[in-house]
Amino acid sequence: MLRRTYNWTLRRASDRHAFLWLALLSFSEASFFPIPTEAMLVPMVIARRDQAWRMAGLATLASIIGALFGYAIGYYLYDSIGGWLINIYGLEGKARSFQDWYARYGAIVILVKGLTPIPFKLVTIASGFARYSIPSFLAAATISRGLRFFIVAGLLRRYGPPIAQFIEKRLTLVASTCLLLVLGGFAMVKFL
Known part of the structure; x- marks a missing residue:
């Protein structure tokens, strides 16, 4: 099943x-969907390394638009959709503590969490819920997401073939590590 999913992703990564697909995943990952953008970005850059910067730019732009959508969910719809999404991830108690963090650390919270495996949608919804400044939110989100996607794309552009061979040979290890990082991100938010 893992190999079929990987092959499906590779086919999507190289089709017209x-x-x-990348824009949709980046948008939804920043606002409500649990799968990280790198699930599509990595195979796309491996398949078309000459387009790495364009892909990273698109992923960043779509993620920022998705972040605004997540912010709107937190700002306008927290009592219905926003709270429901936070509860799905089992983090209902943490969203309110984000307000204290934003009061003290603001942009640093967004910058750090945008670079980590912590699901970005939690940051965007919590930012809206905390009524964090939209210009500051956009600046921090753009920097953190841009750094994340451009670093991934740059490394894959430069070292693509050996990375692709490593992934092909050790797909289960790579997938398990990615899953552990995502679960670790959820755990960090839930327990820290």
Whole structure:
């Protein structure tokens, strides 16, 4: 099943709608969907290394638009959709503590959490819920997401073939590590 999913992703990464798939995943990952953008960005850059910067730019732009959507969920719809999404991830108690963090650390919270495996949608929804300054939110989100996606794309552009071979040979290890990072991100938010 893992190999089929990986092959499906590689096919999507190299088909004519790849950029649309990437934009949709980046948008939804920043606002409500649990799968990280790198699940599409990595195979796309491996398949088309000459387009790495364009892909990273698109992922960043779509993620920022998705972040605004997540912010709106937290700002306008927290009592219905926002709270429901936070509860799905089992983090209902943590969203309110984010307000204290934002009061003290603001942009640093967004910058750090945008670079870590902590699901970014939690940051965007919590930012809206905390009524954090939209210009500051956008600046910090753009920096953190841009750094994350451009670093991934740059490393894959430069070292793509050996990384692709490593992934091909050790797909279960790579997938398990990625899953552990995502679960670790959720755990960090829940227990820290």
